[in-house]
Amino acid sequence: MYNFSSILTSWKDSDFDDKLARLRREHSMTEYLLHNQDIAGRVRDVVMDVGRRGDKAVCEYTERFDNIRFEPSELRVSEEAMHVSHEHLPESLLHSMRRSIENVRDYQSRIFVGSCSQEGTVKYTPLKRAGLCIPGASAPLPSTVIMTAVPAIAAGVEQIAVISPPRFEGSIHPVILGLCWELGISEVYRIGGAQAVAALAWGTETIPKVDKIAGPGNDYVQLAKKEVFGLVDMDSFAGPSDVLIMADENANPSWIAADMLSQAEHNPGAGIVVTYSESLAREVVSEVEAQCSRLSRSSETAECLEKYSAVVVVEDEKAVIDFANNFAAEHLEVQFGRRSREIAEKIQNAGAIFVGPYSPVAAGDYFAGPSHTLPTRQSSKYFSPLSSNDFVKSSSIIDFSEKMLSEGADDIIRLAEIEGLDAHAKSVKIRLGKAD
Numbered sequence: 225m226y227n228f229s230s231i232l233t234s235w236k237d238s239d240f241d242d243k244l245a246r247l248r249r250e251h252s253m254t255e256y257l258l259h260n261q262d263i264a265g266r267v268r269d270v271v272m273d274v275g276r277r278g279d280k281a282v283c284e285y286t287e288r289f290d291n292i293r294f295e296p297s298e299l300r301v302s303e304e305a306m307h308v309s310h311e312h313l314p315e316s317l318l319h320s321m322r323r324s325i326e327n328v329r330d331y332q333s334r335i336f337v338g339s340c341s342q343e344g345t346v347k348y349t350p351l352k353r354a355g356l357c358i359p360g361a362s363a364p365l366p367s368t369v370i371m372t373a374v375p376a377i378a379a380g381v382e383q384i385a386v387i388s389p390p391r392f393e394g395s396i397h398p399v400i401l402g403l404c405w406e407l408g409i410s411e412v413y414r415i416g417g418a419q420a421v422a423a424l425a426w427g428t429e430t431i432p433k434v435d436k437i438a439g440p441g442n443d444y445v446q447l448a449k450k451e452v453f454g455l456v457d458m459d460s461f462a463g464p465s466d467v468l469i470m471a472d473e474n475a476n477p478s479w480i481a482a483d484m485l486s487q488a489e490h491n492p493g494a495g496i497v498v499t500y501s502e503s504l505a506r507e508v509v510s511e512v513e514a515q516c517s518r519l520s521r522s523s524e525t526a527e528c529l530e531k532y533s534a535v536v537v538v539e540d541e542k543a544v545i546d547f548a549n550n551f552a553a554e555h556l557e558v559q560f561g562r563r564s565r566e567i568a569e570k571i572q573n574a575g576a577i578f579v580g581p582y583s584p585v586a587a588g589d590y591f592a593g594p595s596h597t598l599p600t601r602q603s604s605k606y607f608s609p610l611s612s613n614d615f616v617k618s619s620s621i622i623d624f625s626e627k628m629l630s631e632g633a634d635d636i637i638r639l640a641e642i643e644g645l646d647a648h649a650k651s652v653k654i655r656l657g658k659a660d
């Protein structure tokens with residue numbers, strides 16, 4: 225059995241401030257970007273090289289980082305392989321996937337701004353071509369296909385290209401392929417990391433350029449998305465997973481422990497609890513110790529608990545809420561029994577908020593409807609979850625009549641003249657017969 229007593233920390237302990245500062249550093253975007261300039265530099269080199277040399281560079285980096293030698297013509301998965309993978313999906317799995325897809329489609333359609341009529345003010349147009357990153361190195365994540373592709377489909381994106389890193393013998397997990405086929409996506413490339421993001425952003429001889437790249441991934445994927453911003457659009461920084469669980473004294477310690485472990489098993493992943501109840505905190509730690517050893521990925525999960533996780537006891541309820549707003553979690557659980565909704569109302573910073581004891585993160589990861597691709601490293605202070613609204617762009621509409629122009633003419637002319645831009649002023653005057 226594991227001993228995780230070191231993750232417990234209380235405001236009454238002398239080293240509390242130090243432990244909290246370490247936890248904040250571990251999860252801070254600022255610290256991460258300041259101290260990973262070397263990776264960012266290598267990612268930039270890969271991105272630029274792919275821009276200059278296209279497929280040749282993509283194949284070289286795939287050989288270097290994934291140990292697979294491909295010819296450019298082999299990068300795209302054949303439709304035959306995708307069709308066969310779909311045929312082999314077990315009926316029960318396909319049934320669960322379809323229920324999940326329906327929930328996501330329904331939620332993403334309901335929140336889509338593009339379907340609200342804004343006649344005469346703004347025009348929404350779906351992006352034509354989106355590139356989606358599906359992780360596959362530490363663990364293949366088929367559910368991420370649903371959580372990235374269905375929002376794009378709900379927005380009306382015409383073409384979707386998927387990248388996912390090659391595993392042994394260059395294959396992609398068959399469930400990822402089968403699921404893409406189920407969703408009508410037939411353009412899948414078996415490449416990952418910065419080289420794959422760069423290929424989608426620049427376009428290569430065999431991979432057509434996209435308009436936006438979205439989806440989770442490791443440091444190389446996320447830093448490459450940041451690097452190609454401008455050439456294409458990108459979604460948030462969706463890196464290593466975390467959950468912050470706010471709990472009162474009546475919350476269930478074994479359920480909380482299970483939810484902490486479910487994020488820590490992502491490796492890298494973090495489970496953090498904040499409560500004002502010392503007895504609950506102690507029970508959570510014992511439960512984590514008891515449950516961790518029974519998991520199939522127990523040693524990696526234990527490592528993530530020790531490195532990135534914590535059970536924090538603070539003074540009172542207000543301190544719990546302040547901690548949560550400061551931490552800006554990717555996933556935030558509110559385990560305050562009947563008061564969970566009321567407490568959730570006080571939260572400003574969180575990627576997704578899971579309200580009450582029957583909303584584990586797993587419900588959002590697989591089924592509820594919002595995408596599980598969420599901003600990490602405390603970036604939920606300024607980024608939002610991936611959604612159908614990421615796959616639409618807007619054009620403003622200015623549709624003046626002669627009357628409207630003449631009513632605004634003096635102001636427009638004055639504002640243009642103060643900038644010394646006579647031609648701007650004249651373009652109004654000429655229409656109203658005021659030009660000299």
Ligand SMILES: NC(=O)c1ccc[n+]([C@@H]2O[C@H](COP(=O)([O-])OP(=O)(O)OC[C@H]3O[C@@H](n4cnc5c(N)ncnc54)[C@H](O)[C@@H]3O)[C@@H](O)[C@H]2O)c1
Pocket residue numbers: 289290358359360361362363365368389390415416417418440441442444445461462463464465490491492493554596597598599600
């Ligand atoms: N925030 C979210 O919404 C969310 C959702 C799902 C997954 N995730 C996260 O996504 C991540 C997935 O990571 P993964 O390990 O599966 O990787 P990945 O599949 O995202 O990327 C793997 C690729 O990285 C490249 N790479 C690896 N080591 C490299 C090196 N030393 N130099 C250059 N390139 C290198 C390789 O080309 C490899 O193919 C995890 O952190 C997981 O927690 C986040």
Ligand SMILES: N[C@H](CO)Cc1c[nH]c[nH+]1
Pocket residue numbers: 365367368465589596597598
């Ligand atoms: N919790 C992860 C990041 O939000 C997503 C995921 C995929 N599969 C299981 N979980």
Ligand SMILES: [Zn+2]
Pocket residue numbers: 465486487490589
């Ligand atoms: Zn998860």
